[in-house]
Amino acid sequence: MALHITRRGFGTTVLAAGLALTAGAALAKGEKIAVITPYLSQPGTQFYVEAFQARAKELGWEVNVIDTQGDVAAVISRIEDVVAQGVNGIVINVDPAQIGAGLDAAAAAKIPVIGMDAGSDPRIAANVTSNGYAMAAETSVYVANRIGGSGGVVMFTFDAFPPVQVRGVIADAVFKNYPDIKVLDRITPDVSDGGIADSRAKMEALLAANPTPGSIKAVWAAWDQPALGALQAIEAAGRQNEGIVITGIDANPQARDAIAAGGNFEASVAQDFKGIGSTAADTLARVLGGETLKANVIYVPTKLVTSVNAKE
Amino acid sequence: MARILRHYGTLFGMVAIVVVFWVLLPDTFMTARNWLNITQQLSMLTVVAVAMTVVMVIGDFDLSVGSMASLAGVFAAVLFTLGWPVWAAVVAALALGLLGGVINGVLVSMIGILPFVATLATLTMYSGAAFIVSGGKTIFGRDIPQSFGDFAKSGLPLGTLADKPIVLPWLTVLALGIAALIAVVLELTTYGRRLYAIGGNAEAARLAGVKVAFLRLTAYAFTGVGAAAAGLMYASRVASANPTQGEGLMLNAIAAVFLGMTVTRHGQPRVLATLAGVLVLGVMDNGLTQLKVDSYVRQVLVGLIILLAVSISALGRRAILRR
Numbered sequence: 003m004a005l006h007i008t009r010r011g012f013g014t015t016v017l018a019a020g021l022a023l024t025a026g027a028a029l030a031k032g033e034k035i036a037v038i039t040p041y042l043s044q045p046g047t048q049f050y051v052e053a054f055q056a057r058a059k060e061l062g063w064e065v066n067v068i069d070t071q072g073d074v075a076a077v078i079s080r081i082e083d084v085v086a087q088g089v090n091g092i093v094i095n096v097d098p099a100q101i102g103a104g105l106d107a108a109a110a111a112k113i114p115v116i117g118m119d120a121g122s123d124p125r126i127a128a129n130v131t132s133n134g135y136a137m138a139a140e141t142s143v144y145v146a147n148r149i150g151g152s153g154g155v156v157m158f159t160f161d162a163f164p165p166v167q168v169r170g171v172i173a174d175a176v177f178k179n180y181p182d183i184k185v186l187d188r189i190t191p192d193v194s195d196g197g198i199a200d201s202r203a204k205m206e207a208l209l210a211a212n213p214t215p216g217s218i219k220a221v222w223a224a225w226d227q228p229a230l231g232a233l234q235a236i237e238a239a240g241r242q243n244e245g246i247v248i249t250g251i252d253a254n255p256q257a258r259d260a261i262a263a264g265g266n267f268e269a270s271v272a273q274d275f276k277g278i279g280s281t282a283a284d285t286l287a288r289v290l291g292g293e294t295l296k297a298n299v300i301y302v303p304t305k306l307v308t309s310v311n312a313k314e
Numbered sequence: 315m316a317r318i319l320r321h322y323g324t325l326f327g328m329v330a331i332v333v334v335f336w337v338l339l340p341d342t343f344m345t346a347r348n349w350l351n352i353t354q355q356l357s358m359l360t361v362v363a364v365a366m367t368v369v370m371v372i373g374d375f376d377l378s379v380g381s382m383a384s385l386a387g388v389f390a391a392v393l394f395t396l397g398w399p400v401w402a403a404v405v406a407a408l409a410l411g412l413l414g415g416v417i418n419g420v421l422v423s424m425i426g427i428l429p430f431v432a433t434l435a436t437l438t439m440y441s442g443a444a445f446i447v448s449g450g451k452t453i454f455g456r457d458i459p460q461s462f463g464d465f466a467k468s469g470l471p472l473g474t475l476a477d478k479p480i481v482l483p484w485l486t487v488l489a490l491g492i493a494a495l496i497a498v499v500l501e502l503t504t505y506g507r508r509l510y511a512i513g514g515n516a517e518a519a520r521l522a523g524v525k526v527a528f529l530r531l532t533a534y535a536f537t538g539v540g541a542a543a544a545g546l547m548y549a550s551r552v553a554s555a556n557p558t559q560g561e562g563l564m565l566n567a568i569a570a571v572f573l574g575m576t577v578t579r580h581g582q583p584r585v586l587a588t589l590a591g592v593l594v595l596g597v598m599d600n601g602l603t604q605l606k607v608d609s610y611v612r613q614v615l616v617g618l619i620i621l622l623a624v625s626i627s628a629l630g631r632r633a634i635l636r637r
Contacts, residue, residue, distance in 0.1 A: 066603075066606040067608075072561070074554070076562070097452075100452070
């Protein structure tokens, strides 16, 4: 297990570097911080928690990572426990709407709570996350440029889930701004099977409906699974040499493999999970230093992934 | 000595755990607020564990409680989204729990399937039903009525301490009420004594004129309704409902009853003993979290404590028999 509790015992040089970085803010050395998550076993979460711990070590904090293994009510219980224990700050990565009772307990004890990709709530000092609008702008503009601003585009969206809905809004705007781009269909796939299989079926139907080579220039997907499904459909139909451009968002390992292979799936956007973790620590340091944050959502830049950097 | 160890060994152990945390966390463990927190955190497990005690009295157990808790939670939440008033949705969800419990009872007592197999099958079915009802999604936000979520956040004001109000949470009150009710049913009614008779020797009870099959069926109604109640409490606490949220309850409830059984005289499940078992599990979670023990190490320790308690009890029993 790579994760462990960080206690005392950090190098003094590292500490000095950390202290130098927090110059200006009241130094929060030796602060007790609890990171509480139901999702530690998920890859993205592990990245942010490890990056948070690394930064916290530099800041000289004692970090206690608590995994409730999917149990959201236990997150509330553990928040109450660490509030009783008297920690200096709490970091969560669960939807604040579900843990209101815990946030109330922290607020009553005046303990700041920082979210890592958690969602916004007045009781959370700041939520550190990726900008969904910006991610969608990256890929939709990539598509528009690759097809020279002209041709038929298939969109895969999912408006029922707010973080994905914002991506669709941006792609709509970008494609609308090119008079020669025609959105052939805006598909909401059935995601109960993970999203790949149904997206493939929907794409197969569209390929059948548009048999002329070049009639579909690109597939823009609001996340990677539909992009992978579309890729499978295009390859199964033997139309991989028509130059159909596919993009996704999230850059999951399967998508990276497909992009690296150099086929139709050309681009996706990677969230900087490590950056989210270390920025969450820096943000908490600011709050502990007495600063009142103006913006309570803090975005960490994302990165376009293409065949050039897919294997990084 | 062996007799004392057997009867009170676990009890000493439980007290020792509390004392250890008290010493290691002098400022934050033995406080009214922390203990009120613990009782609130344990309220859902308490309800499932005391209900589980009823079926364990007759020597059975019910593996489907966790998925029934999830199902009841999402069922009520879906009714909320359809505009049902809170009371009606709650009653409907409890009725669903009763139905699920009766199905378990029929399978075990009328059809004669082993409880392990019957309730394992219904565990899967109820869990699947929870996914169907909710569409696999978490229901939260505006779909959950304010008053439903507020229930778990409020309680009976007990006064103030250091300028902060001390409140006995409604969830705690509800859990204690349900525990008291089941304790009365098991300890003070003919019905309860007959259940213990079935647990002692089902054949002898049958020959003595106890309607074993029917009583066994009714016992499962308790776990069904209890699980549904716990699921609603959970949904209120997180102000949302998710098709998997009750999953952790089943094993902890069985563990709590077993822990409790190590305290009672004849190793029988009793409500008060189950409460002690629940408290040990909760105190371990609370204390070890405050001591910043790794979550995974905490799990290992909790398992060890259960084994230790049951071992002391088993060794004590052997020592008595050898005499």
